[in-house]
Every structure is written in structure tokens, then in C-alpha cells.
Amino acid sequence: MAQPFLSVVIPAYNEEPRIQRTLDRVTEYLSTRQYLWEVVVSDDGSTDNTTALVEQAALANPKIRLLTLPHRGKGWAVKNAMLSATGDYRLICDADLSVPIEQVERLLPPQLEGVDIALGSREQPGSRRIGEPPLRHLMGRVYNRFVRWLAAPGLKDTQCGFKCFRGDAVSQLFRLQTMDGFAFDAELLFLAHRRGLTVKEVGIDWYYGEGSKVRPLRDSLSMTGDLLRIRWAYLIGRYTGAGSE
16 A cells, blocks of 8 residues: 555544444545545544444545553653654644644645644634633643643644644654653654754644543643653753753
């Protein structure tokens, strides 16, 4: 099979209510594209019917692949899927499709050229947040201040679950990833900054979903602690070959 231009990586944990609908929407859209593509669903040890539903979808469409993992967190699921994917470009896409799949074109050539990592951003001009509770927005902005200070200077939105990496950037970054939880984004962008990779934020439309797995207060506190652990890991040389400040 020829190498795909685009791999869509979907981390999944107990997504039975929506995974079939998500796969239908993603594959229906990608089937209209002229480039080759694949979808890699990374199941993070689901205890519901997620795995069986993805297996059924993969039997019906060979461009869908299932990666089955023990439960360790979203970052763990993303890391394994991104390293397993084979596309020239590899998109991380949340299972709730909070960013419509059609917006992937904003992160790809020819609309966007010459970058290693394209970030879907809810803070760029032209972006829209639809239905987000004010408290969650506020907590996200506070967390981003810490991210900019400790890990990814200059970036306005590091946590949106819609990111596209060039294949060669994936091989550089994800093998060094240590964070299994939600702070994996900040860790990868910290490493990208140290390696001098080009990162571009692109405005997107983002829809808040009631089924989000994020717990704003608890997860924000946990991820802030993870930011300190990332800095400490760098200082003690855990990121072998990660570059220098």
C-alpha cells in the first residue's frame, strides 16, 4: 500500500456513544479528498464497546486501523498512534470532533506551507469558541499562562485537540515523550521549541461538547504540576538529544 499523505489519529477511551458517528464523518470527508489517507484509532483500554465498534468499522473500511493499548492516558494513546501512523502529515483529532474534520485543510499544504507543526488555535484571529462555559475558558487561559512561561513561549493555545505534525517531526518528538496524561501537548511543544522546529497557530472553529473527559479544576492543577516535571526532566538531561536553551 502506498504511503498516505495524511494520517488521522483519534485517541479513544470509552467512546461507545459517538465513535461510530465520528468515524463515519471522518471517512466520509476524507473520501472526497484527492490524497491518500488512513485513520488510526488508538484505544486507551476502553471498558465499553468502543473496541468492537472500531473493529467493525475497520472490517468495512481497510483505511481504518485499530491500535489496542492498556489504559494509561490520552498522551500515551496519542504517542503510540502517532508513532504507528505512516502519513507524511499526522493529525491528532479528538473523538468528539470538537473541531470539524473539514478544517484539517487549514493545517495542510497548500493552505499552510513550510511548518513542522500546525496547531489548531482557539485564540487566533478568526477563530471561534462555540458553547464553552465561561469558567472553563478562564481556567484554560490561566493554564496557558503557565505553559507559555514554563514550556512553550509565545503560543496562545497549546491544548486544543487538533494538531498536525510533519512525519519527520513525529519521529523527532514522540519518541522522547514521557507524559501519559493531558500535559503531553505542552511536553511536545517544549521539545519542539528546544529543537528549533517551526510551529504555527491557525484559527479554527471549536465546539464545546458535554461529553468532554477534561475535568477543568482537577486536570488544570495536575497539568501544572506536570509542567514543572517537564522542566525538571529537561534540567537533569532526561530528554536525550533534546537540544539546548
